[in-house]
Amino acid sequence: MDIVEIIIGVIALLMAIRIFLTRSRARKLLYLCCLSFCISALIALYVDSPMGGIVAITYFVCSTLSSNAIAYTIEQAKDIE
Amino acid sequence: MEVLPLISGICCILGGIGVILHTNPINKIIMFALLEVGMIGLIVSSYYLDIAIISSLCEPICTIILLLGYLKYITTIKKKKKYGRDLPVLSK
Amino acid sequence: MEIVEIIKVVVAGIICWLNFVLIDTYFGLPEKPGVLGAKTIGEKIRDIGGNIHGGYFMGNIVCSPDASAGTLLASIMSYLMGVEGGIIAALLVWIGNRLCADPGYAGTIGALTITAIIYLLSPIIEAKYFIAGMVLAIFTIQGFEHKYASILLGKIAKKMNRGE
Numbered sequence: 167m168d169i170v171e172i173i174i175g176v177i178a179l180l181m182a183i184r185i186f187l188t189r190s191r192a193r194k195l196l197y198l199c200c201l202s203f204c205i206s207a208l209i210a211l212y213v214d215s216p217m218g219g220i221v222a223i224t225y226f227v228c229s230t231l232s233s234n235a236i237a238y239t240i241e242q243a244k245d246i247e
Numbered sequence: 248m249e250v251l252p253l254i255s256g257i258c259c260i261l262g263g264i265g266v267i268l269h270t271n272p273i274n275k276i277i278m279f280a281l282l283e284v285g286m287i288g289l290i291v292s293s294y295y296l297d298i299a300i301i302s303s304l305c306e307p308i309c310t311i312i313l314l315l316g317y318l319k320y321i322t323t324i325k326k327k328k329k330y331g332r333d334l335p336v337l338s339k
Numbered sequence: 340m341e342i343v344e345i346i347k348v349v350v351a352g353i354i355c356w357l358n359f360v361l362i363d364t365y366f367g368l369p370e371k372p373g374v375l376g377a378k379t380i381g382e383k384i385r386d387i388g389g390n391i392h393g394g395y396f397m398g399n400i401v402c403s404p405d406a407s408a409g410t411l412l413a414s415i416m417s418y419l420m421g422v423e424g425g426i427i428a429a430l431l432v433w434i435g436n437r438l439c440a441d442p443g444y445a446g447t448i449g450a451l452t453i454t455a456i457i458y459l460l461s462p463i464i465e466a467k468y469f470i471a472g473m474v475l476a477i478f479t480i481q482g483f484e485h486k487y488a489s490i491l492l493g494k495i496a497k498k499m500n501r502g503e
């Protein structure tokens with residue numbers, strides 16, 4: 167095990183627990199963004215070939231799209247109610 | 248022990264518990280996103296890279312379909328209170 | 340031996356933090372919410388006692404891949420493929436930016452500058468430490484304490500004449 171992987175793993179663990187415990191919906195999205203940074207870095211360090219880089223980029227861009235849709239829906243639901 | 252399978256497994260377990268425990272629909276969808284994060288990590292840790300690309304491409308589509316259903320649901324609840332006893336659409 | 344690696348990670352984190360905060364602030368992220376989702380995150384940050392311009396900055400990072408994503412992905416591809424990888428990452432980040440309905444200058448320029456920095460510093464700090472440094476830098480903004488981070492970002496935005 168590497169010191170780099172250990173640092174990223176500790177941060178990812180902390181983020182997963184904080185997503186579970188926070189009550190506010192908008193702040194959960196901020197923690198989720200930080201967690202997807204960590205997972206994307208871990209994928210690239212684990213696979214260690216150019217295909218792993220492609221997987222990391224595709225995963226990160228798609229998870230950003232998903233966060234965008236969730237934040238848009240929170241705004242719309244606030245307007246309707 | 249590698250780091251990526253460990254973190255992905257913890258994310259899967261926490262996401263699964265959170266989908267059951269939270270009651271707000273948006274919170275459920277965010278916890279479902281956490282479950283998908285863990286699932287993609289577990290797929291990558293077994294070196295199925297093509298399946299990981301396909302499932303990470305399909306993940307926002309699933310989330311958008313769920314969110315459209317939620318918006319339709321709350322719009323229907325709001326509109327139902329405005330009509331009176333005789334609905335013009337249903338009474339034809 | 341471990342101490343040297345930790346010092347390298349911290350120095351790389353400071354370089355990455357300066358890179359993406361300065362580029363994002365220059366391209367006007369704290370001024371206005373680019374997409375509708377960033378507005379609700381900014382107002383939520385203001386409700387817990389932070390600065391609204393820092394809140395818009397955080398919301399724009401969440402809702403579209405900006406210079407922060409460009410920095411991380413370009414350092415990943417530089418670690419795996421060398422200098423060509425950084426240019427490929429810049430192209431893919433630009434496509435992702437256009438998917439989220441952004442102009443996409445910030446992400447591309449952030450990816451290109453971090454590629455140049457890694458190429459210049461490669462005899463001293465390898466690209467692997469830049470990945471951990473970028474995760475550490477995004478942790479100080481998005482994960483540690485939202486109130487004080489947004490106040491700090493608001494001060495930087497005011498000093499660079501973006502916002503207020």
